[in-house]
Amino acid sequence: PEELLRKYHLMPRKKAIATIHQPQDTGEGQQGRERMVYEELFLFQLKMQAFRALNRERMDGVVHTVDNKTMREFVRSLPFELTDAQKKVELEILQDMRSPHCMNRLLQGDVGSGKTVLAAIALYASVRSGYQGALMVPTEILAEQHTRSLQKLFEPFGITVGLLTGSVTGRKRKDLLASLQMGLTDIVVGTHALIQEDVFFRKLGVVVTDEQHRFGVNQRGILRRKGYNPDVLTMTATPIPRTLAITAFGDMDVSTLSERPKGRIPITTYWVKHNMLDRVLGFIAREVDQGRQAYLICPLIEESDKLDVQNAIDLHVQMQQAFPSYKVGLLHGRMTPAEKEEVMRAFYENEVQLLVSTTVVEVGVDVPNATLMVIMDADRFGLSQLHQLRGRVGRGEHASYCVLIADPKSEVGQERMNVMTETDDGFEVSRRDLDLRGPGDFFGTKQSGLPEFRLADMVSDFAVLEQARDDAARLVADPAFWTSPAYGPLRDYLQQEQIFQGDLVD
Structure with a gap:
């Protein structure tokens, strides 16, 4: 103008x-x-x-009428106490859901800050108000995991939870679709399978999407249009400084989980040089001998003439030789989705004790028994990526460790290693990453879910x-x-x- x-x-x-x-x-x-x-x-x-x-x-959003007493009953039934940050976000979500406007809220929190329980609260509020709820996640194994944990939480309240993924076929799929359309299934957890044309709900009240950057706006839009303007809660584990998030996601309200649930054991992070690999192998042996599991992450799938860094295929062979009495799995981006799911399932069920992988594992499944994350050539990864990878462990009751193996040639590489050993707070890591990379590169990663511009730079x-x-x-x-x-x-x-x-x- x-x-x-x-x-x-x-x-x-x-x-x-x-x-x-x-x-x-x-x-x-x-x-x-x-x-x-x-x-x-x-x-x-x-x-x-x-x-x-x-x-x-548009005052025609879904008005959820659930009362405080009903919500209190559910929160009291949880196997843990909500943190102050979770209580604050719960209020923000319920306030949105009770209003005649469509909720469009982004919930961001660090890895393991307890976002899933807030998704459960939103889904419960919807069902108790006479509606259905949907939770959309990026992978089948994650969908299965969420389904199991929600079934456990909701069973005492007589709330039914269905699972819809690409693997649910034939009679099973037909029955679930009919049940959703008749309103007999209260909550459905699924992958992209949820947005297929033949999926209908009787009364969809709330849509929760997990890991925002894995779904395009279009896919979220399709799911949203399956209901009568349902409320939408989007969760992301890529912490972004709040002021930036509010401005960047201008069409959404932003809630931030800034503290960790009680009882979470902090992950101890070590940085070692390549010449200490034998000691690291001893450390891995100690963990797996105690019945635990470990991840080993590489920057490349296979050997490269240009880069002198560890690749997953070679490391997989080396680990099989070093640990002949244990099962060593291999996971990388060139495998089919079904192959990846199979490997992750075997690791989840402890049929595989050591998992050699590229970064495809970074947004993954909860394996409470995995206590060790070893990252080869760690200086080749960005800070937020290293932090996401570290967040794969520390999800159970045992002490967990992250070992960074790197001989960084640059100051930035060294500084990344220092940041990782100094803090395990995702917002602090994010802030330091911003300083280190300079504005241009920080949000260039598609994973942040932030818009990309031709000339403008979100930070500078x-x-x-x-x-x-x-x-x-x-x-x-x-x-x-x-x-x-x-x-x-x-x-x-x-x-x-x-x-x-x-x-x-x-």
Whole structure:
């Protein structure tokens, strides 16, 4: 809009594009960049703010009427006490669910901060209000695990939990689909199988998606449209500094779990050089001899001429030779989904004691008996990735360890190792990662679920991002924006981005 160009003394669009490609001097090139960065961030925020405004106007969300007494009964039945952070988030979720607006909340917390129990609370509230609930997760084995734990929690209350994945076929699948459509199954846990065309609910009240970055917006949108504007809770274990999260996920409310559940034993992290590999093997032997299990992570699947780093296929052979009396499994990205599931299941059931893997294991299954994570050439991984991998252990009652094997050549590599041995707080790791990588690279990873821009940078342009958010919010709140011909092109842009269809960029 003209008034914003004047407010920030920004050059016209055509001129900005020309000066970016052929600047007369660096100052002019910078001005051109500023103009285009502001436009990019403003349009992004306009989309977010318009989506929020329209969602708020749609008073036709599901109103969950569950009372506090009913909720207290369920929370009291849990086998542990909620942390203060969990209690706060529970209130935020219930407040959203009881309102006539659609909940669109992002729940972020560190690995093992207890997000799953909040998903259970949301699902319980929905069923007790006369609706059904759906939990969508990225892998079959995770879906099975969640189904088992939810069945255990909900059984005393007579709530039924079904499982729908690609492996559920034939008669079993047919029966479950009929049961969902008739409302006989209260809660369904599943993978992408949940969004297939023949899946119908009688009354879907809440949708929970786990590990946000593994599902596209489109897939979440399809699931959402299976209900009458159900409430949506999205969980992610990639901790992002709160201010950034609020701005980046402008269309969502953000809840943060900042403390760990009581009784979680902190994971001890060591950094050793390659010449101490024999001692590490002794450490692995000690753990598996006590009946525990271990992960060994490599940066590559197979040998490379270009990189002198450990690969999974060779390490798998070495481990089989070093531990002949134990079963050693192999997991990597070139295996079919069915093969991966099979290996993970064998590890989960302790048929495999040592699992050699690439990073495909980072968003994975809960194996409480796994107490050791060994990461080869650890300086080759990003900090948040190292932290996610470390979070695969420490999920049971035994002391757990993470061993980083690395001879870093760069200062950044050394600093990563230092950060990992100094803290196991995901938000702190995330903050230090941001400092280390510099803004450009931090959110380049698809896993953060954050938007990617052509020119703008979420971190170094953060001040512009906040400014753009305020400008967009003010504009959307002005009735003239929705009627005045002056804003016609912006309304056309929103139309093109399908904001008026009820789902963001679907």
